[in-house]
Amino acid sequence: MPQDTTSLSQGKAQTSWFSRNNQGGRLWTLLLFLPPALCLFTLFVVVPLFEASFFSFYRWNGIGELNNYLGLQNYSKVIGHSAFHTAIGNTLKIVAVSLLIQLPLALSVALCVYKQSWANTVFRLIFFLPYILAEVVAGLIWKFIYDGNYGVVNMFTEFFGLENYFILGDKQWAFAAILIVIIWKYFGFHMMIFIAALQGVPNDLVEAAKIDGATRLQTTFLIKIPLIKHAIILSMFFSILGALQLFDLIIPLTNGGPSHSSHSIVSYLYTFGISRMRIGFGSAIGVLLFIACVVFAFTYQNAFMKDKK
Amino acid sequence: MKKRFMNDWVKICYLMLIAGFVLVPLLAAVLGGFKSLGELQSNPIGLPNNWEFEHYGAVLNNPFLWNSMKNSFVISSMTLILTLLGGAMTAFTFSHIRFVGHRYVYSYFLLGMMFPFATGILPLFIKIRDLGLLDSFYGVVIPQVAFGLAMAILLFKTFFEQLPAELFDAARVDGCGYARFFFEIVIPLSTPILATVGVFVLVTSWNNYLLPLVVLNNSDLYPWTLGIMQYQGEFAVEWNKVLAYVSITVLPALAFFIVAQKYIVAGLTGGAVKG
Amino acid sequence: MATVEFKQVHKTYPGAHIVKGIDLKIESGEFLVLLGPSGCGKSTTLRMIAGLEDISEGCIEIDQQVVNDLEPKERNIAMVFQSYALYPHLSVYKNIGFGLRLAKVDKQIIDSKVRDVAELLELTPLLDRKPKDLSGGQRQRVAMGRAMVRTPNVFLFDEPLSNLDAKLRHTMRAEIRQLHDQLKKTTVYVTHDQVEAMTLADRVVIMHEGHIAQIGKPRDVFLHPQSKFVAGFIGSPTMNFLKGDVRIDDSSNYWLNFAGNDVQLDQSYSGNVGEVDLGIRPSDIYLSPKTCSHNNPLHEFEANIDSYELLGATALIVVSRGEQSFKVEVSANYALESGQAMTLHIDLSQLHIFDTQSGAAVYRVIN
Numbered sequence: 039m040p041q042d043t044t045s046l047s048q049g050k051a052q053t054s055w056f057s058r059n060n061q062g063g064r065l066w067t068l069l070l071f072l073p074p075a076l077c078l079f080t081l082f083v084v085v086p087l088f089e090a091s092f093f094s095f096y097r098w099n100g101i102g103e104l105n106n107y108l109g110l111q112n113y114s115k116v117i118g119h120s121a122f123h124t125a126i127g128n129t130l131k132i133v134a135v136s137l138l139i140q141l142p143l144a145l146s147v148a149l150c151v152y153k154q155s156w157a158n159t160v161f162r163l164i165f166f167l168p169y170i171l172a173e174v175v176a177g178l179i180w181k182f183i184y185d186g187n188y189g190v191v192n193m194f195t196e197f198f199g200l201e202n203y204f205i206l207g208d209k210q211w212a213f214a215a216i217l218i219v220i221i222w223k224y225f226g227f228h229m230m231i232f233i234a235a236l237q238g239v240p241n242d243l244v245e246a247a248k249i250d251g252a253t254r255l256q257t258t259f260l261i262k263i264p265l266i267k268h269a270i271i272l273s274m275f276f277s278i279l280g281a282l283q284l285f286d287l288i289i290p291l292t293n294g295g296p297s298h299s300s301h302s303i304v305s306y307l308y309t310f311g312i313s314r315m316r317i318g319f320g321s322a323i324g325v326l327l328f329i330a331c332v333v334f335a336f337t338y339q340n341a342f343m344k345d346k347k
Numbered sequence: 348m349k350k351r352f353m354n355d356w357v358k359i360c361y362l363m364l365i366a367g368f369v370l371v372p373l374l375a376a377v378l379g380g381f382k383s384l385g386e387l388q389s390n391p392i393g394l395p396n397n398w399e400f401e402h403y404g405a406v407l408n409n410p411f412l413w414n415s416m417k418n419s420f421v422i423s424s425m426t427l428i429l430t431l432l433g434g435a436m437t438a439f440t441f442s443h444i445r446f447v448g449h450r451y452v453y454s455y456f457l458l459g460m461m462f463p464f465a466t467g468i469l470p471l472f473i474k475i476r477d478l479g480l481l482d483s484f485y486g487v488v489i490p491q492v493a494f495g496l497a498m499a500i501l502l503f504k505t506f507f508e509q510l511p512a513e514l515f516d517a518a519r520v521d522g523c524g525y526a527r528f529f530f531e532i533v534i535p536l537s538t539p540i541l542a543t544v545g546v547f548v549l550v551t552s553w554n555n556y557l558l559p560l561v562v563l564n565n566s567d568l569y570p571w572t573l574g575i576m577q578y579q580g581e582f583a584v585e586w587n588k589v590l591a592y593v594s595i596t597v598l599p600a601l602a603f604f605i606v607a608q609k610y611i612v613a614g615l616t617g618g619a620v621k622g
Numbered sequence: 623m624a625t626v627e628f629k630q631v632h633k634t635y636p637g638a639h640i641v642k643g644i645d646l647k648i649e650s651g652e653f654l655v656l657l658g659p660s661g662c663g664k665s666t667t668l669r670m671i672a673g674l675e676d677i678s679e680g681c682i683e684i685d686q687q688v689v690n691d692l693e694p695k696e697r698n699i700a701m702v703f704q705s706y707a708l709y710p711h712l713s714v715y716k717n718i719g720f721g722l723r724l725a726k727v728d729k730q731i732i733d734s735k736v737r738d739v740a741e742l743l744e745l746t747p748l749l750d751r752k753p754k755d756l757s758g759g760q761r762q763r764v765a766m767g768r769a770m771v772r773t774p775n776v777f778l779f780d781e782p783l784s785n786l787d788a789k790l791r792h793t794m795r796a797e798i799r800q801l802h803d804q805l806k807k808t809t810v811y812v813t814h815d816q817v818e819a820m821t822l823a824d825r826v827v828i829m830h831e832g833h834i835a836q837i838g839k840p841r842d843v844f845l846h847p848q849s850k851f852v853a854g855f856i857g858s859p860t861m862n863f864l865k866g867d868v869r870i871d872d873s874s875n876y877w878l879n880f881a882g883n884d885v886q887l888d889q890s891y892s893g894n895v896g897e898v899d900l901g902i903r904p905s906d907i908y909l910s911p912k913t914c915s916h917n918n919p920l921h922e923f924e925a926n927i928d929s930y931e932l933l934g935a936t937a938l939i940v941v942s943r944g945e946q947s948f949k950v951e952v953s954a955n956y957a958l959e960s961g962q963a964m965t966l967h968i969d970l971s972q973l974h975i976f977d978t979q980s981g982a983a984v985y986r987v988i989n
Binding site (some may be wrong): 062063064066067068070071072074075076078079081082083084085086087089090093100143146147150151161163164165166167168170171172173174175178179180182183185187188189190192193196222226230254282283285286289290303304307308311312317320321324325327328331332335 | 354358361362365366368369370371372373375376379384387388389391392433434436437439440444446452455456459461462463464465466467468469470471472473474476489490492493494496497500519523524525526527528529550553554556557561572575576579584586589590593596597600604608611612
């Protein structure tokens with residue numbers, strides 16, 4: 039069939055790579071839609087990350103030439119700095135309090151209010167409220183509560199006839215006070231994660247357990263909590279990443295003080311890197327933070343979140 | 348039956364206790380704005396004996412407050428629009444155009460979600476300075492958009508992929524190209540996810556503190572988060588004024604929360620969960 | 623009016639060869655049904671006509687014009703989808719008019735066309751509704767309206783009735799056929815439902831693993847399947863397949879032996895001597911010679927009933943004889959039960975014999 043082959047080859051000849059791929063304006067759309075975000079993301083997220091690791095080998099105040107190569111000196115300075123040790127210790131305290139107090143609190147509350155009802159909705163919204171407030175607002179409100187002359191703390195000391203006590207000025211207890219604010223601010227978020235998961239637990243299972251003779255407590259611990267394991271794992275993940283990156287709350291409450299006893303890693307970075315314009319030193323802290331986050335995220339995901347994907 | 352009744356009471360008491368823990372500081376702050384300093388000392392959490400409206404009045408008449416609110420509004424709106432548009436367009440190239448290597452580019456964006464913002468803050472500052480964007484809204488907006496993109500792309504892509512494939516075929520037969528399909532079909536059908544992502548972006552941007560702190564020096568450009576810290580610095584121990592100021596800045600967030608609570612919960616938890 | 627012609631069309635994906643060289647000419651005004659099990663390539667074939675899939679090799683011509691590189695909108699086709707694919711955010715009116723609006727047709731012309739189509743499909747009272755407020759049948763009609771309003775040369779249907787319940791499917795089937803008779807547009811219709819194919823088609827194309835297994839009028843593919851696959855695919859309940867053995871006697875007559883029966887074949891047998899596959903439809907076996915309406919040669923044999931299943935007007939019994947068992951469709955009037963022994967009559971003119979190796983039909987009495 040000769041005419042077949044001619045029309046066939048005609049069909050082929052008309053097809054350039056571009057027109058074949060540009061059906062429906064596919065390529066034009068791609069060229070219009072992808073590059074803006076890609077450039078922005080690369081320029082302002084990825085490149086600064088690499089620059090941070092580069093700057094961290096220099097002493098630089100951001101002005102003039104970048105020629106004071108220090109090698110790993112910035113890193114050894116950070117690692118040897120006692121305030122940094124305190125910041126790490128504080129971060130671990132946040133993790134501990136998050137896992138041991140905040141998550142159980144969030145879970146117990148979630149179990150109380152996860153069912154759909156008018157009253158439960160109100161409770162849920164109340165518990166979630168602190169989460170939507172800006173950290174600086176939460177910090178200022180609690181700074182008032184903790185104020186030895188005015189706040190609730192003052193109320194207690196007056197009542198018991200004690201001297202005015204400034205907890206945020208007490209090296210020993212300032213960070214404990216911050217931990218309470220952290221619980222107050224973030225437990226509602228974890229509660230919402232648990233609620234979403236609990237609502238996904240099939241009711242059949244709970245009913246089957248009841249018929250099998252399980253008590254309320256037993257259904258909770260043997261059915262509901264195991265079934266929302268993925269949410270608990272996720273919630274722990276966010277707690278730890280959040281602890282590593284906490285900043286905004288520290289500034290209004292203590293600004294890292296007294297005598298650098300209440301720094302988080304980022305507030306340490308801010309105080310010793312950013313506000314003193316020590317680009318190299320600050321970047322070294324940033325790189326350490328980055329390594330901590332990435333190592334944690336990968337190991338955690340490999341250990342606990344693998345089966346989910 | 349009796350046991351059940353007891354259980355419910357224990358539960359309600361527990362919830363009330365926690366609700367008290369959450370609400371008392373907030374109420375104390377709002378009421379504190381109505382008290383004299385003296386009363387604040389003796390009665391920090393109760394209703395004021397003597398309502399003083401002048402602290403709230405002074406704050407409401409403070410042009411600095413309104414200016415910082417306006418700045419925040421401009422910054423957040425610009426961030427919102429650019430993130431939604433950029434995120435949705437990029438996600439569409441992954442969900443529908445599926446160019447060669449789209450998986451790698453997508454993973455590249457997703458990796459960005461793991462980067463702690465603070466790591467790159469100093470180089471970012473240098474970059475913004477070198478671009479001449481210090482003390483300008485763009486210096487805040489552009490990095491915010493760049494950092495919000497990853498989450499937006501993730502959520503948009505998941506949503507777009509769940510749109511029925513035949514819809515795209517039908518539109519192609521009707522004569523729609525890719526771009527047109529995106530703007531005329533995809534975007535109108537994506538209002539739930541636009542709202543979810545939008546809330547997340549808006550709240551994050553509205554509450555942002557570190558970035559404007561680094562980028563903005565001119566207090567005329569301060570967003571409200573910087574404004575409130577400056578105000579607190581000025582009136583350090585006049586807590587009634589500071590509390591009035593704090594309470595008023597909370598109002599927009601509170602109103603927004605009440606109006607859009609469904610999307611807020613979805614945006615702030617769902618957004619995080621999917622990440 | 624348009625013809626559609628396939629010339630050696632292939633479709634390959636990385637690692638999969640979906641359509642393997644199709645040659646097919648669809649006549650102008652014809653209602654052609656592509657029928658086959660899922661995964662046979664029928665939908666891909668349809669989507670290649672629409673321009674929703676690239677043609678890997680070969681070419682498709684609509685009205686003698688090669689359309690390989692044309693956009694869907696340039697092919698002058700319209701398509702109705704399985705899920706209807708109505709735009710959820712647009713009203714019925716806007717859904718129907720969407721394509722015209724994109725083609726920048728004048729607003730008043732769009733209006734009159736949309737209203738005409740709506741009138742024809744009895745959608746006029748629904749024009750302002752959104753798709754979610756419509757019933758399944760109404761959505762189906764909107765999808766057809768959207769196709770019709772563009773007055774295309776070729777209508778494409780991709781399993782348009784499979785999301786409807788049985789009763790509605792029946793009505794819509796009749797409506798589609800009626801519309802076709804009215805509009806006389808070339809139509810290509812994909813389905814896996816053989817009843818739809820039988821009732822709607824001028825010609826049926828049965829596809830199997832990317833090839834065309836058989837093309838023909840519905841009656842022909844039912845009565846004269848050219849392969850064991852087609853024979854087994856068409857007809858419900860499905861054809862019985864038995865093992866048989868063909869031998870030739872001294873006077874060059876072919877004899878078929880199956881399940882202990884010996885019958886003589888007529889001259890049309892074109893296969894070899896040896897093992898064959900034998901096909902007989904459940905409806906071509908009778909309980910009593912009287913129920914067989916025509917005067918065909920019958921073969922009588924004994925069998926036991928293994929099971930009895932009432933279908934409604936008819937019943938399906940499974941009988942066995944020796945090692946082999948097969949289905950027989952009988953009138954529901956007979957009072958039968960399992961375990962019963964009985965005499966059956968096979969209509970020999972309806973015997974199908976297939977080559978064991980190739981599956982090709984090698985014997986069929988023509989009448």
